[in-house]
Amino acid sequence: MDPRELGLPSAVASPESDDVPAEVTIWEVGPRDGLQNESGIVPLDVKLEFLERLAVAGLPVVETTSFVHPEWVPQLADAVELFGELRRADGVRYPVLVPNSRGLDRALESGVDDIAIFASATETFTRRNLNRGLDEQFVMFDPVVRHAVAEGLNVRGYVSMVFGDPWEGPVAVDQVVSVGQRLLDMGCSQISLGDTIGVATPGHVETVIRAFVAAGVPLHRLAVHFHDTYGQALGNTYAALRLGVSTVDASAGGLGGCPYAGSATGNLATEDLVWMLEGLGIRHGVDLRSLADTSVWMAEHLGKPSPSAVVKALAR
Amino acid sequence: MDPRELGLPSAVASPESDDVPAEVTIWEVGPRDGLQNESGIVPLDVKLEFLERLAVAGLPVVETTSFVHPEWVPQLADAVELFGELRRADGVRYPVLVPNSRGLDRALESGVDDIAIFASATETFTRRNLNRGLDEQFVMFDPVVRHAVAEGLNVRGYVSMVFGDPWEGPVAVDQVVSVGQRLLDMGCSQISLGDTIGVATPGHVETVIRAFVAAGVPLHRLAVHFHDTYGQALGNTYAALRLGVSTVDASAGGLGGCPYAGSATGNLATEDLVWMLEGLGIRHGVDLRSLADTSVWMAEHLGKPSPSAVVKALAR
Numbered sequence: 001m002d003p004r005e006l007g008l009p010s011a012v013a014s015p016e017s018d019d020v021p022a023e024v025t026i027w028e029v030g031p032r033d034g035l036q037n038e039s040g041i042v043p044l045d046v047k048l049e050f051l052e053r054l055a056v057a058g059l060p061v062v063e064t065t066s067f068v069h070p071e072w073v074p075q076l077a078d079a080v081e082l083f084g085e086l087r088r089a090d091g092v093r094y095p096v097l098v099p100n101s102r103g104l105d106r107a108l109e110s111g112v113d114d115i116a117i118f119a120s121a122t123e124t125f126t127r128r129n130l131n132r133g134l135d136e137q138f139v140m141f142d143p144v145v146r147h148a149v150a151e152g153l154n155v156r157g158y159v160s161m162v163f164g165d166p167w168e169g170p171v172a173v174d175q176v177v178s179v180g181q182r183l184l185d186m187g188c189s190q191i192s193l194g195d196t197i198g199v200a201t202p203g204h205v206e207t208v209i210r211a212f213v214a215a216g217v218p219l220h221r222l223a224v225h226f227h228d229t230y231g232q233a234l235g236n237t238y239a240a241l242r243l244g245v246s247t248v249d250a251s252a253g254g255l256g257g258c259p260y261a262g263s264a265t266g267n268l269a270t271e272d273l274v275w276m277l278e279g280l281g282i283r284h285g286v287d288l289r290s291l292a293d294t295s296v297w298m299a300e301h302l303g304k305p306s307p308s309a310v311v312k313a314l315a316r
Numbered sequence: 317m318d319p320r321e322l323g324l325p326s327a328v329a330s331p332e333s334d335d336v337p338a339e340v341t342i343w344e345v346g347p348r349d350g351l352q353n354e355s356g357i358v359p360l361d362v363k364l365e366f367l368e369r370l371a372v373a374g375l376p377v378v379e380t381t382s383f384v385h386p387e388w389v390p391q392l393a394d395a396v397e398l399f400g401e402l403r404r405a406d407g408v409r410y411p412v413l414v415p416n417s418r419g420l421d422r423a424l425e426s427g428v429d430d431i432a433i434f435a436s437a438t439e440t441f442t443r444r445n446l447n448r449g450l451d452e453q454f455v456m457f458d459p460v461v462r463h464a465v466a467e468g469l470n471v472r473g474y475v476s477m478v479f480g481d482p483w484e485g486p487v488a489v490d491q492v493v494s495v496g497q498r499l500l501d502m503g504c505s506q507i508s509l510g511d512t513i514g515v516a517t518p519g520h521v522e523t524v525i526r527a528f529v530a531a532g533v534p535l536h537r538l539a540v541h542f543h544d545t546y547g548q549a550l551g552n553t554y555a556a557l558r559l560g561v562s563t564v565d566a567s568a569g570g571l572g573g574c575p576y577a578g579s580a581t582g583n584l585a586t587e588d589l590v591w592m593l594e595g596l597g598i599r600h601g602v603d604l605r606s607l608a609d610t611s612v613w614m615a616e617h618l619g620k621p622s623p624s625a626v627v628k629a630l631a632r
Binding site: 275281 | 325327328329330331333336480486514515516517518519520521522523526544545547548550551553558588591592595596597624625626629
């Protein structure tokens with residue numbers, strides 16, 4: 001028997017298995033965070049098929065697009081049309097990123113149920129990304145979140161540069177907790193702690209998560225979002241799981257990064273995450289073969305191979 | 317400040333830091349395990365420079381070559397000449413792989429101090445690799461190890477296919493512990509638990525290590541050897557460190573794999589390991605820049621880029 005034919009590792013429990021959650025929600029960011037970094041515009045019908053295939057593969061949350069101004073991210077300029085044509089699968093959530101009140105208005109007109117806002121843990125990145133200071137970002141986000149919540153939408157808050165900033169270097173944990181708490185207090189149901197430049201290591205991850213827990217933030221309100229720039233994404237994820245975090249962001253085939261941070265490479269590949277969850281005996285609901293086939297299909301459209309180790313291994 | 321200019325992440329301690337060892341010995345396998353998978357023969361002077369650069373970069377153990385029959389592994393057919401011309405750096409160990417008594421004789425003539433033997437945890441792989449059964453391998457290794465120990469050599473035992481076998485599938489933990497214990501009882505000072513096909517996940521790693529500890533094997537007699545076929549190598553390493561394992565095998569630039577197991581891709585890249593150890597505040601003694609420069613230099617000789625995430629990121 002060739003275990004690769006199974007497409008999955010054997011689940012082997014250990015005493016440490018008691019620490020990890022029984023079930024993890026994979027927050028798929030490929031169609032938004034992944035595609036927004038692709039310079040060649042992906043046609044609308046390919047995006048729609050990508051979204052459909054991700055839902056068929058069992059992903060419970062598929063971040064669909066971003067309602068930014070079309071000139072900011074040309075790849076996602078078709079957001080309204082895309083969301084209008086999207087056939088939403090039962091039981092799947094389709095959040096969209098909104099940058100401001102205008103984006104929220106477009107999202108509400110499109111019938112969106114879930115939105116995400118993109119905040120930063122550092123002054124420099126806030127200035128570069130939003131053209132305003134660390135504190136000023138809350139002034140901008142506050143009416144957006146309140147309006148969305150009043151309309152019955154679920155709101156997620158991304159916190160970028162949590163583990164390091166390419167201009168400022170290390171980021172104080174207190175500052176990260178303060179930013180995260182302000183987003184939660186504002187009405188975000190969950191915050192996603194982003195290692196935008198991929199510099200985190202497991203002890204740092206544990207420190208940040210423990211700081212949020214010490215500040216009274218329940219674990220279900222935390223998600224982790226790792227980039228594999230230095231190969232650390234999956235080790236960091238394991239550290240977060242061991243502390244009870246149960247929402248993990250990942251990108252099908254490892255698509256994507258961050259267009260405003262030059263050093264960023266791909267997000268954690270969903271397939272590599274699924275392999276680890278399967279081995280840990282953690283429920284995730286994803287059909288790995290179907291997902292990997294989807295990533296191979298998308299890689300062909302993009303004209304470059306998937307960086308996911310699992311996708312490459314299964315394709316051999 | 318750009319943290320990438322430092323070439324290292326900030327070390328951030330967490331309560332979990334108490335679990336990991338204060339110092340880790342990196343057992344560098346690039347010149348042997350890495351190069352033996354390269355089809356193009358690397359010239360002797362390039363190998364000698366590779367070994368010298370690895371020692372200069374601070375690696376405490378550099379597995380140098382294999383005293384196999386020259387026809388088995390043409391890349392390492394220059395073992396005797398290589399070891400003869402090697403200028404050994406003070407404080408660095410230069411183990412060589414020996415397959416049998418004849419290999420040991422050649423190693424002894426060459427003035428080797430450290431050897432390693434390559435055993436398997438599964439019947440099928442033993443038959444394919446050594447052309448004999450699981451139990452018969454001990455009959456072959458026993459006189460080699462005893463002779464080496466009598467000559468004052470240090471002997472390491474590799475155990476391959478610990479976490480899965482491409483023909484047999486899952487491997488019973490009891491069988492792994494039995495094979496490992498027989499190697500230790502025979503006189504091996506340490507055994508290296510090899511995930512030859514890269515299928516392990518962290519809970520499986522913990523289970524195997526705990527089984528050895530339960531059987532009375534001290535942690536310093538265990539090393540881990542992960543392959544990154546499914547992207548799991550560094551997460552698995554973190555799981556092993558958390559249980560107190562303090563010897564980790566890695567290959568500069570991620571060179572290598574296993575020539576007899578078709579599915580194997582590269583070993584854990586030493587640079588990616590160093591990045592994690594640095595972030596965990598674990599002493600390792602390696603100059604990451606010097607090591608990454610060496611991997612870039614070797615990649616140029618081999619005519620293909622290093623698969624290490626850290627090497628790629630630092631080169632940008």
